[in-house]
Amino acid sequence: MTQVDFFGEWINLQQKLLDFYQGSMNPEPKEEEKKNSNNIESNMKSVQELWQNWLDISNQFIKQSMKSVTEAYPQQQEIINKMFSGASLYQNLHKFWEDLRSIKAADSNPLEFLNKWKEEYPRLVADSIIPFWPEQVQNYYHECIEIYNLSQDTANKFVQPWLSEAQELQGLLQQSLAGDQEAYIEFNRLWKEKFASTFGKVLNIPQFSMNRAIMQKQMHSINALINFMNTIGEFTALMVKVNQETLQTIIKDYQEMLRRGANPKTYKEFYDYWWQTNEAAYLKLFGTSEFSRILSQLLEAGVNYKKETDSLLEKQLEFLPYPSKTDMESVYKTLDTLKREVRTLKKEMSALKEGKSKSDKSKDA
Amino acid sequence: MSAVIDFDKTISEVLESQKKFLNSVDMLLNMGDPQSDTTLKDLIYQEDKMKLFHYRPRVKKVCKTPTLIIYALVNRQYMMDLQPDRSVIKNLLESGLDIYIIDWGYPTAEDRYITLDDYIDVYIENAVNEVLRESGADKVNILGVCQGGTFSAIYTALNPHKVKNLITMVAPIDFEAGAADGLLFKWGKAMNVDSLVDAFGIVPGELLNGGFDMLKPFQLMINKYLGIIDNFDDPETAANFIRMEKWILDSPDQAGEAYRRFIKDLYQENKLVKGSLEIGGRTVDLEDITMPVLNIYGEQDHLVPPAASIPFNDCIGSTDKELVAYPVGHIGMYVSSKSQQLLAPKIAEWIWKRDK
Numbered sequence: 001m002t003q004v005d006f007f008g009e010w011i012n013l014q015q016k017l018l019d020f021y022q023g024s025m026n027p028e029p030k031e032e033e034k035k036n037s038n039n040i041e042s043n044m045k046s047v048q049e050l051w052q053n054w055l056d057i058s059n060q061f062i063k064q065s066m067k068s069v070t071e072a073y074p075q076q077q078e079i080i081n082k083m084f085s086g087a088s089l090y091q092n093l094h095k096f097w098e099d100l101r102s103i104k105a106a107d108s109n110p111l112e113f114l115n116k117w118k119e120e121y122p123r124l125v126a127d128s129i130i131p132f133w134p135e136q137v138q139n140y141y142h143e144c145i146e147i148y149n150l151s152q153d154t155a156n157k158f159v160q161p162w163l164s165e166a167q168e169l170q171g172l173l174q175q176s177l178a179g180d181q182e183a184y185i186e187f188n189r190l191w192k193e194k195f196a197s198t199f200g201k202v203l204n205i206p207q208f209s210m211n212r213a214i215m216q217k218q219m220h221s222i223n224a225l226i227n228f229m230n231t232i233g234e235f236t237a238l239m240v241k242v243n244q245e246t247l248q249t250i251i252k253d254y255q256e257m258l259r260r261g262a263n264p265k266t267y268k269e270f271y272d273y274w275w276q277t278n279e280a281a282y283l284k285l286f287g288t289s290e291f292s293r294i295l296s297q298l299l300e301a302g303v304n305y306k307k308e309t310d311s312l313l314e315k316q317l318e319f320l321p322y323p324s325k326t327d328m329e330s331v332y333k334t335l336d337t338l339k340r341e342v343r344t345l346k347k348e349m350s351a352l353k354e355g356k357s358k359s360d361k362s363k364d365a
Numbered sequence: 366m367s368a369v370i371d372f373d374k375t376i377s378e379v380l381e382s383q384k385k386f387l388n389s390v391d392m393l394l395n396m397g398d399p400q401s402d403t404t405l406k407d408l409i410y411q412e413d414k415m416k417l418f419h420y421r422p423r424v425k426k427v428c429k430t431p432t433l434i435i436y437a438l439v440n441r442q443y444m445m446d447l448q449p450d451r452s453v454i455k456n457l458l459e460s461g462l463d464i465y466i467i468d469w470g471y472p473t474a475e476d477r478y479i480t481l482d483d484y485i486d487v488y489i490e491n492a493v494n495e496v497l498r499e500s501g502a503d504k505v506n507i508l509g510v511c512q513g514g515t516f517s518a519i520y521t522a523l524n525p526h527k528v529k530n531l532i533t534m535v536a537p538i539d540f541e542a543g544a545a546d547g548l549l550f551k552w553g554k555a556m557n558v559d560s561l562v563d564a565f566g567i568v569p570g571e572l573l574n575g576g577f578d579m580l581k582p583f584q585l586m587i588n589k590y591l592g593i594i595d596n597f598d599d600p601e602t603a604a605n606f607i608r609m610e611k612w613i614l615d616s617p618d619q620a621g622e623a624y625r626r627f628i629k630d631l632y633q634e635n636k637l638v639k640g641s642l643e644i645g646g647r648t649v650d651l652e653d654i655t656m657p658v659l660n661i662y663g664e665q666d667h668l669v670p671p672a673a674s675i676p677f678n679d680c681i682g683s684t685d686k687e688l689v690a691y692p693v694g695h696i697g698m699y700v701s702s703k704s705q706q707l708l709a710p711k712i713a714e715w716i717w718k719r720d721k
Contacts, residue, residue, distance in 0.1 A: 265371040279583040292555040303564035336478040
């Protein structure tokens with residue numbers, strides 16, 4: 001672009017600026033605005049819009065104008081970019097201010113505002129202010145933001161399982177406290193699930209440093225104990241539920257028997273009725289696949305706790321001058337292998353002996 | 366309208382119970398230790414914890430084919446000789462049978478690597494060879510009881526040339542069918558046996574006993590102990606109760622690796638009936654059982670439900686086979702008065718008929 005072309009372009013832009021300025025200062029009122037010309041709020045709104053429009057259009061205009069300048073003088077581009085960043089901040093901050101003022105309205109939702117600007121605001125600052133900083137500082141800033149986001153993300157991931165079901169957990173707990181056995185079982189199950197996906201993971205986290213092994217074993221045994229206790233809770237709840245239901249059945253049946261005059265006449269008769277009813281109820285429970293599942297879980301949680309505790313104890317006591325269970329198992333394994341070898345050799349020897357005696361006999365004959 | 370509560374009867378029952386309770390205490394204080402396993406026998410072979418005994422004959426004319434009793438690993442074999450007046454062993458000896466019995470002993474930590482293959486191909490195989498050597502016979506009769514019945518079926522299918530007659534008693538064979546009625550079979554299917562064996566090595570007998578008690582929780586954990594008061598006025602009944610109690614709680618620990626395979630291959634995968642069970646590299650085919658077979662089960666057995674025992678006769682290749690049911694439970698099979706009158710005479714008669 002030559003100096004002459006640039007001058008022509010500049011005149012042209014000045015003309016556009018004048019047209020725009022005239023247009024923006026005398027906007028044609030909308031139909032609705034004409035009707036509400038006496039309404040202060042409406043009038044104020046139109047002024048606000050006018051201001052915002054003016055800012056948008058000015059920005060657009062300046063961008064267009066500066067595009068020509070930067071093309072002509074590329075070495076000035078950095079300064080011009082910074083100028084734009086400043087303008088952009090000013091404009092975006094105005095949007096923020098607008099939103100902030102709007103939450104005073106009765107029908108506005110402050111949470112909506114917060115959620116929107118929680119993400120927008122750092123971006124606004126980052127996009128508008130950061131470009132003024134030296135490049136190295138900008139990099140530090142970006143790193144910090146990334147770490148912040150990561151920590152937010154990790155924290156969210158940790159609490160999310162609890163937050164997502166918090167209401168349900170609370171509801172189930174309330175129902176449980178009111179005596180609802182089903183709710184207690186469900187609460188226990190849900191709690192166990194949430195624990196496993198949050199604190200359980202923390203307890204199973206790999207450990208470092210000199211005491212790594214023992215710390216890891218300690219954490220694992222704590223996790224196994226909590227899991228075992230939870231499973232006992234679930235198992236017990238299932239048993240108590242049958243107990244409660246059977247009690248209700250007994251009370252109801254007894255009333256009915258009393259009405260018919262067919263009730264147990266002595267304590268011994270009542271006792272027989274009581275244990276037989278209970279036994280039938282429990283056998284019904286024991287035959288369900290639900291019970292097989294929970295029994296299997298209980299057994300597994302128990303043996304897992306034993307495994308983890310054994311392992312921790314061995315580690316803690318390894319300085320003592322005694323062989324551990326693991327040491328002994330290794331000896332037993334060696335013994336077992338040797339025993340099998342001896343057995344095989346014995347068989348081979350006896351086969352050889354038998355063969356030799358047969359051949360001796362045939363020689364004698 | 367009848368009276369709501371019979372107070373007179375209730376009070377007299379309560380007073381009677383108190384008297385019986387005090388008498389029971391007195392009885393227990395003076396009882397001593399009632400003995401089981403009293404029929405005379407000699408130890409003829411021992412390998413690791415396993416012992417092989419030969420019972421002394423009680424009659425002059427003895428059956429020429431020896432009979433080897435193979436009991437379960439989960440309880441002790443002396444259930445067959447629990448009380449002198451109700452002993453299956455004694456009755457069989459008096460019928461002229463020549464009886465040998467395997468005592469599996471009590472596995473300890475060093476036995477955790479003993480496998481199912483070892484029980485069949487080493488211990489039972491060596492016991493059978495020893496019985497043949499001692500008796501001079503070329504074949505044995507095998508009487509397999511409970512889990513020992515399963516072992517007997519497996520051993521016989523792999524070594525039919527060594528077995529003249531096979532008797533199975535309350536033996537689980539079809540574990541899938543057993544799961545329809547049997548709680549142990551249902552629970553066994555869901556159990557993670559790997560965790561259990563890995564944690565313990567030797568699976569504790571007490572743990573298994575807890576499972577057995579849950580099969581009849583109120584009867585076995587509460588009612589049984591309340592009921593003894595009623596029967597403790599008779600010293601012999603009291604002594605028998607103590608013998609039974611001792612036997613029930615005398616549960617050896619289980620060799621881990623063998624237990625693992627028994628649960629996996631049989632309870633969970635029913636491999637014996639499916640024909641896919643492998644022992645010592647050989648596939649067990651129940652069709653290879655072609656000798657006479659007597660299959661006995663208890664109609665009220667809650668440990669090994671009839672459905673787990675009955676199908677055995679349909680799986681074997683024998684033409685001479687008989688299925689016999691008694692109206693008793695698992696334990697009643699050995700000690701109830703009904704079975705005492707019927708069981709041993711039936712087994713003896715069945716064997717004698719085929720002892721030619």
